[in-house]
Amino acid sequence: MHDSVRQVETVFFLLLFFVIAFGALARRLKIAYPIVLVLAGLIVSFVPGLPVVSLNPDVVFLAILPPLLFHAAWVTSWREFRYNLASILMLAFGLVAFTVVGVALAGGTLFPFLDWRTGIILGAIVAPTDAIAATSIARRLGLPERVVDVLEGESLVNDATGLLALEFGIALVVGNHTPSVADEGVRLFWLITAGAGIGLTIAWIVRRIEHFIDDGPIEITLVLITPYIAYIAAEEAHASGVLAVVACGLYLGRHSSEFFSPGSRLQAYAMSDALDFILNGLVFVLIGLQLPLVLAGLHDYGPWLLLAYAAGFSVFIIALRLIWVYPGAYLAYVIRRRFQGQNEALPSVKSLFVVGWTGMRGVVSLAAALSIPEYMADGAPFNGRNLIIFLTFSVILVTLVLQGLTLPPLIRLLGLGSRSGINCEEHTARHLxxxxxxEHLDTAHSKALINHPPGVAQMYDDLRSFHRSRLEGLLYQEDRYSDVQGYAAYKEVSRNLLKIERSTALELRRDGRINDTVLRRLERELDLSETHISSL
Structure with missing residues (x-):
């Protein structure tokens, strides 16, 4: 017992070390960390003597997926999600259905081991995308916000539709049962409505509880367990746990300003960012480490045949997405113009090609493939299971590495990337x-002159001067640094000034003129200022 626990501890800390080391390497190389971590896991899997680490699908769906989805939904803007809903649904529902049907119809022609029923299973598995790498690259290169918002929204919703299609395919193949269209329609309606309803109900309860709590660690702990509660409750009701977590995260993220204190909010965002990185890092390393397990059941196939299968199927899946995005975008355009009253132009061919090129697959697809039963309902082995897992692994590897590495030069080649100047929306909000x-200070100052001693009135004068200087600084930025180069220089000088202040504080601590407690308070103010400048 002791040895097995020690082995688990060793493997866990080795995985964390890989995440830290290769995550730092990815940052230094300026490559999205999922790409580097997958490749690192793939390389490490060839090292002899290392213990085999299997990816348990139950652990992925229950332990890893809920917090990752919850965090993604929390930081998603509800305004943009709602505004782009037609475009998001064309990818999350339309593209998933198109992929499933495409693999089901063409799979038997392309691959002799597939028929239309196993094609539905394989298509459902590889249909959901993982937009972590794509959106991180897109934001860094300045891809238009509308494109990034649609990609993020797609990745929040399409997991549920893909898993529903997988459930349908397994019923066909493993259970030898053909669900009717009416049954599946009712099932889809229940998955969506009950899942979203349960998520919103739990979010509303958590929001009410948070109003009675004013303790940062307790508030954060409650938020940490919320996605698990939402997921388990929805799954117990045979609804979509994924949609429950997404709805819960969207609701609480929108209302978090009402119940989080400033200190709790800073702690929560720092904690969630770290947890998000750790879980994603472990997942992508584990994906790469699965290669020996994926190849273990394929002894009857030669390496060149497997390579041909992997390349051919990956190209086919990429082509399906590229084919769909153009008619899908036109349908979304018609819906937005005619039914939603949105005066939106049809997206450019270039931007749609980038959307088509960002169909990267991740851990949800691999976990879904590993969750396929090994045996049929009659006890016979599921012969195509190992090949389905191999093709899924191949699509994940090809889309992450090939598309992930080529996305930055593609964005630059198409002229879609740009570095922005002042954020007009944010700038206007600060001004207001x-x-x-x-305006409040002016009113309060007038009352203070009548009802308070001169010292209080002077305090109002000082505060008015301070806020006027802030307002003048905003106007100065707007006049002087609205161009990209000028604004970049402004940010660089501001960072240098903060470095000088930081070094001065450290020197005061070294000289014994301030203690560590004072230094930490000063550093907190400087850190907040530097974070603000970096976010501009």
Whole structure:
């Protein structure tokens, strides 16, 4: 017992070390970390003597997926999600259905071991995308926000549709049962409505509880367990746990400003970012480490045949997405113009090609493939299971590495990447916030002159001067640094000033003029200022 526990500890800490080391390497190489971690796991899997680490699908769906989806939904803007809903659904529902049907119809022609029923299973497995790498690259290169918002929205919703299609395919093949269209329609309706309803109900309860708590660690702990509660409750009701977590995260993320104190909010975001990186890092390393297990059941196939299968199927899946995005975008355009009253132009061919090229698959696809039963309902082995897992692994590897590495030069080649200057929406909001504070100070100052001693009135004068200087600084930025180069220089000088302040504080601590407690308070203010500048 002791030896098995020690072995688990060793493997776990080795995985964390890989995540830290190769995550740092990815940052240094300026490559999205999922790509580097998958390749690192793949290389490490060839090292002899290392213990085989299997990816348990139950652990993925229950332990890893809920917090990752919850965090992604939490930081998603509900306004953009709702505004782009037609485009998101064309990918999350339309593209998933197109992929499933495409693999089902063409799979038997392309691959002799597939028929239309096993094609539905394979198509459902590889249909959901993992947009972590794609959106991180897109944001860094300045891809239009609308494209990034659609990609993020797609990745939140399409897991549920893909898993529903997988459930349908397994019923066909393993259970030898053909669900009717009416049954599947009712099932889909229940998955969506009950899943979203359960997620929103739990989110509303958590929101009410949070109003009575004013303790950062307790608030954060409650938020940490919320996605697990939502997922398990929905799964117990035979609804979509994925949609329950997404709905819960969207609701609480939108209302978090009402119940989180400033200190709790800073702690929560720092904690969730670290947890998100650790879980994603472990997942992508584990994907690469699965190669020996994936190849273990394929002794009857030669290496060149497997390579041909992997290349051919990966190209086919990429082509299906590229084919769909153009008619799908046109349908979304018609819906948005005619039924939603949105005066949106049809997306450019270039931007649609980038959307088509960002169909990267991730851990959900691999976990779904590993969850396929090994035996049929009559006890016979599921002969195509090992090949389905291999093809899924191949699609994940090809889409992450090939598309992930080629996405930055593709964006630059198409002229879609740009470095932005001042964020107009954010700049206007700051202007209005400071103006509102000044208006309040003017009113309070007039009352203070009548009802309070001169010292209090002077305090109002000082605060008015401070806020006016902030407002003048905003206007100065707008006039002087609206161009990209000027604004970049402004940010660089601001960072240098903060470095000088930081070094001065450290020198004061070294000289014994301030203690560590004072230094930490000063560093907190400087860290917040530097974070603000970096986010501009």
């Amino acid at each position: 916030m400071i103006s509102a504070a000044l």
